[in-house]
Amino acid sequence: MKASVIGASGYGGIELIRLLSNHPDFELHAIYSSSKENVSVTEDYPHLAEVCSLPLTKIDPDTIKETSDVVFLAVPSGVASGLAPQLAGGHAKVVDLSGDLRLKETNDYKKWYKKEPADKAFIADAVYGLTEWNRENVKTAKVLSNPGCFPTAALLGLAPVVKNNLIDMKNIIIDAKSGVSGAGRGLSPLVHFAEMNDNFRIYKVNEHQHIPEIEQQLTWWNKDTAPITFSTHLLPVSRGIMATTYAPLTSVMTTEEVYALYVETYKNDPFVRVRPSKQFPGIKEVAGSNFCDISVDVDTRTNRLVIVSVIDNLVKGAAGQAIQNANLMFNFDETSGLKGFPMYP
Numbered sequence: 655m656k657a658s659v660i661g662a663s664g665y666g667g668i669e670l671i672r673l674l675s676n677h678p679d680f681e682l683h684a685i686y687s688s689s690k691e692n693v694s695v696t697e698d699y700p701h702l703a704e705v706c707s708l709p710l711t712k713i714d715p716d717t718i719k720e721t722s723d724v725v726f727l728a729v730p731s732g733v734a735s736g737l738a739p740q741l742a743g744g745h746a747k748v749v750d751l752s753g754d755l756r757l758k759e760t761n762d763y764k765k766w767y768k769k770e771p772a773d774k775a776f777i778a779d780a781v782y783g784l785t786e787w788n789r790e791n792v793k794t795a796k797v798l799s800n801p802g803c804f805p806t807a808a809l810l811g812l813a814p815v816v817k818n819n820l821i822d823m824k825n826i827i828i829d830a831k832s833g834v835s836g837a838g839r840g841l842s843p844l845v846h847f848a849e850m851n852d853n854f855r856i857y858k859v860n861e862h863q864h865i866p867e868i869e870q871q872l873t874w875w876n877k878d879t880a881p882i883t884f885s886t887h888l889l890p891v892s893r894g895i896m897a898t899t900y901a902p903l904t905s906v907m908t909t910e911e912v913y914a915l916y917v918e919t920y921k922n923d924p925f926v927r928v929r930p931s932k933q934f935p936g937i938k939e940v941a942g943s944n945f946c947d948i949s950v951d952v953d954t955r956t957n958r959l960v961i962v963s964v965i966d967n968l969v970k971g972a973a974g975q976a977i978q979n980a981n982l983m984f985n986f987d988e989t990s991g992l993k994g995f996p997m998y999p
């Protein structure tokens with residue numbers, strides 16, 4: 655199957671190239687960029703020498719959708735809303751890694767992304783690709799909206815207790831940290847080396863665009879969902895996300911009982927690893943992989959549940975999950991091309 659990547663000059667696009675280059679079922683067919691044309695991708699990314707010799711090509715939706723089997727859109731939010739509809743309806747299936755097709759309410763998109771949304775009917779047809787919880791719909795998707803990196807970590811951590819009505823849905827606090835690659839390759843004072851190195855800062859306080867995405871999915875799972883508290887921080891590391899979630903339990907439970915629920919819930923999910931009691935994961939333990947590692951613990955003094963989930967923001971939080979979804983869309987093994995274990999140390 656021929657795979658094309660649009661937005662191949664960004665971090666998400668480069669991660670797609672890395673993973674697709676070793677994929678047994680997808681052939682990396684073409685790579686596209688709006689900022690560069692007819693230059694080798696190795697000019698910006700020398701580490702791809704002898705790995706990918708394809709030139710960056712001008713984006714031509716009509717050609718792309720007829721010469722590709724699957725198109726990965728690794729473009730900024732606000733771009734995919736116009737591009738994805740042009741790519742749909744042809745031969746190719748579309749996997750969008752931006753946030754443009756995630757929010758079903760277009761007014762929410764306007765509010766949180768400060769951009770004009772795609773057509774509401776087109777958004778309604780896009781399948782939300784949180785793989786472990788939407789497999790059957792992913793399998794038949796023609797256009798797929800890949801989840802955000804923070805929502806992936808937070809939602810995989812919350813799902814078992816939310817769907818079983820075990821926590822107070824009006825008191826969820828998610829404290830999340832990300833490596834700076836999550837901000838993309840663009841330059842800003844926030845990610846400037848002198849500002850970020852040896853530093854740790856909060857950003858987008860009560861304004862992060864992933865808030866409505868998390869709330870939307872929680873509401874689909876549990877109608878008692880109320881607005882969440884969600885805080886994001888930048889770590890002085892390249893990649894990785896840790897989401898630490900706090901929520902009161904609705905009844906008295908032990909850590910062992912909650913742990914057993916998570917093990918049972920994710921026993922058939924190859925990329926979710928539930929850690930034994932008191933073994934809390936670090937971001938380096940999933941770096942470069944498509945794994946989400948989860949640990950749970952009950953504070954018996956407060957009867958509050960603590961959930962720790964970690965992912966690589968560029969893999970399970972972006973390119974890896976996109977390929978995991980594409981595998982299902984083409985009836986391949988879900989783990990195809992994604993079986994590599996984490997880079998450590």
